[in-house]
Amino acid sequence: MFFIPRPSRRHLLVGGAVGALALAATAVLPSTNAMAATGCAVTYTTNSWQGGFTANLTIKNLGDPVSAWTLGFTFPDGGQRLVQGWSATWQQSGSAVTGRSLDYNGSLGTGASTTVGFNGSWTGSNPSPTSFTLNGTVCTGGTTTPTTPGTPPTTTPPPTTPPPPTGTTPVAVNGQLRVCGVNLCNQYGRPIQLRGMSTHGLQWFANCYTDTSLTALADDWQADLLRISMYVQEKGYETNPTAFTNQVNTLVDKAEARGMYALIDFHTLTPGDPMYNLERAKTFFANVAARNAAKKNVIYEITNEPNGVSWSTIRSYAEQVIPVIRAADPDAVVIVGTRGWSSLGVSEGGNSDEIVNNPVRAENIMYTFHFYAASHKDNYRNEVQRAASRLPLFVTEFGTVTYTGDGAVDTASSNAWLDLLDRLKISYANWTFSDAAEGSAALRPGTCAAGTFTGPSVLTESGTYMRDRIRTPDNFPTS
Numbered sequence: 001m002f003f004i005p006r007p008s009r010r011h012l013l014v015g016g017a018v019g020a021l022a023l024a025a026t027a028v029l030p031s032t033n034a035m036a037a038t039g040c041a042v043t044y045t046t047n048s049w050q051g052g053f054t055a056n057l058t059i060k061n062l063g064d065p066v067s068a069w070t071l072g073f074t075f076p077d078g079g080q081r082l083v084q085g086w087s088a089t090w091q092q093s094g095s096a097v098t099g100r101s102l103d104y105n106g107s108l109g110t111g112a113s114t115t116v117g118f119n120g121s122w123t124g125s126n127p128s129p130t131s132f133t134l135n136g137t138v139c140t141g142g143t144t145t146p147t148t149p150g151t152p153p154t155t156t157p158p159p160t161t162p163p164p165p166t167g168t169t170p171v172a173v174n175g176q177l178r179v180c181g182v183n184l185c186n187q188y189g190r191p192i193q194l195r196g197m198s199t200h201g202l203q204w205f206a207n208c209y210t211d212t213s214l215t216a217l218a219d220d221w222q223a224d225l226l227r228i229s230m231y232v233q234e235k236g237y238e239t240n241p242t243a244f245t246n247q248v249n250t251l252v253d254k255a256e257a258r259g260m261y262a263l264i265d266f267h268t269l270t271p272g273d274p275m276y277n278l279e280r281a282k283t284f285f286a287n288v289a290a291r292n293a294a295k296k297n298v299i300y301e302i303t304n305e306p307n308g309v310s311w312s313t314i315r316s317y318a319e320q321v322i323p324v325i326r327a328a329d330p331d332a333v334v335i336v337g338t339r340g341w342s343s344l345g346v347s348e349g350g351n352s353d354e355i356v357n358n359p360v361r362a363e364n365i366m367y368t369f370h371f372y373a374a375s376h377k378d379n380y381r382n383e384v385q386r387a388a389s390r391l392p393l394f395v396t397e398f399g400t401v402t403y404t405g406d407g408a409v410d411t412a413s414s415n416a417w418l419d420l421l422d423r424l425k426i427s428y429a430n431w432t433f434s435d436a437a438e439g440s441a442a443l444r445p446g447t448c449a450a451g452t453f454t455g456p457s458v459l460t461e462s463g464t465y466m467r468d469r470i471r472t473p474d475n476f477p478t479s
């Protein structure tokens with residue numbers, strides 16, 4: 001629920017650098033500076049759901065200036081666990097938790113505050129810790145604030161809340177996204193669902209992604225999200241890396257200008273082994289992550305549909321590509337494809353247990369699920385429902401038709417799918433916002449060349465169905 005001010009996005013770190021920072025923190029412990037006045041106030045606010053929570057802490061230094069700090073507290077319930085933190089190096093030992101400052105937020109003058117946070121899990125109950133230490137001193141909050149005689153003591157400041165949104169677009173309202181528990185959360189730490197459309201292959205349908213068409217998608221469709229499908233093979237990225245990288249970046253800008261999130265899809269398909277494209281992926285993501293690091297609207301999808309390859313191979317690929325992205329753009333959400341054409345393994349006889357038992361060792365990530373409504377029904381829906389309480393899922397691609405991308409809209413199955421995704425707040429992008437001559441395309445053939453993207457004559461059956469689903473109000477939470 002609270003905004004985490006980030007002095008510089010490039011300084012956001014999760015984990016790492018424990019040794020170096022521990023040394024810095026030791027240097028300011030009261031024992032090495034006996035004359036230093038100490039004091040602190042900590043506010044702890046939490047947003048909790050079944051089994052998970054997000055905690056935001058504001059630390060105020062009420063003593064002499066420090067150049068590094070270590071925050072300490074104890075979880076009151078033995079089942080509370082720190083899962084993933086930000087703006088500090090976090091550690092848990094038993095019930096005791098420490099957060100050590102990073103290079104950019106270690107320096108705290110007298111009266112200065114900084115905000116840190118983490119996602120956690122809980123089993124029994126989830127009470128908030130009540131006692132905190134800063135560099136070993138118990139934080140007694142406002143009561144220890146030096147006061148001028150005759151004036152009331154300073155009280156603990158209210159927690160920092162994000163400013164109310166200054167616009168009404170999806171990006172203006174939700175800001176920088178973050179994975180919290182199994183959800184995608186907005187800048188207020190609240191779970192949201194993004195609903196939008198996927199491009200077709202950029203190598204074939206460039207004329208479908210113009211200022212006019214994307215304005216129609218943002219305004220007439222009220223879409224939250226544009227998935228930018230950059231095929232790697234089939235005359236895609238591998239034939240001209242620079243041109244395709246530029247094309248993707250241009251579309252990121254167009255989405256941003258219209259307040260939509262941009263999902264950058266490294267559209268691997270054949271061959272199904274993502275390792276075949278590992279070096280290309282590293283080069284591509286190093287470029288787009290550096291170029292788009294300062295934007296709030298970018299999400300990275302590192303491999304579209306791995307197939308014929310083990311989960312451990314996909315995981316290894318992810319663990320090599322994600323650090324490349326993080327080095328340039330530390331706070332963006334990254335989405336990892338799953339086995340069997342991103343079916344959580346189901347299309348190759350597996351299920352999501354292989355991921356739960358061997359998750360990708362990285363923070364702030366989600367896992368891909370794809371379906372085609374006329375082909376994939378109850379057994380796939382059941383697995384998504386089962387997985388959704390254990391893994392953060394994102395439907396980066398689905399069709400209302402068969403997995404060939406063609407055929408008639410299966411309305412009953414599409415309704416069952418989208419009702420499920422709405423209920424679970426799982427974000428989605430529909431294949432495709434294009435005028436391809438196939439049932440999955442939202443626009444009638446010839447629409448893109450004609451250049452008009454609104455009105456009754458441009459949509460196919462699938463397009464009409466999807467626009468109706470996507471246009472309904474988002475009601476994004478803002479507190």
Ligand code: IDC
Pocket residue numbers: 234269304305341370372397403404405406431436438440
């Ligand atoms: C399909 C396109 C089709 C194209 C084919 C091969 O709809 O026009 O000829 O790819 O490139 C996926 C893939 C997606 C497929 C889609 C439909 O991610 O690239 O698009 N699909 O077959 N997975 C399941 C279905």
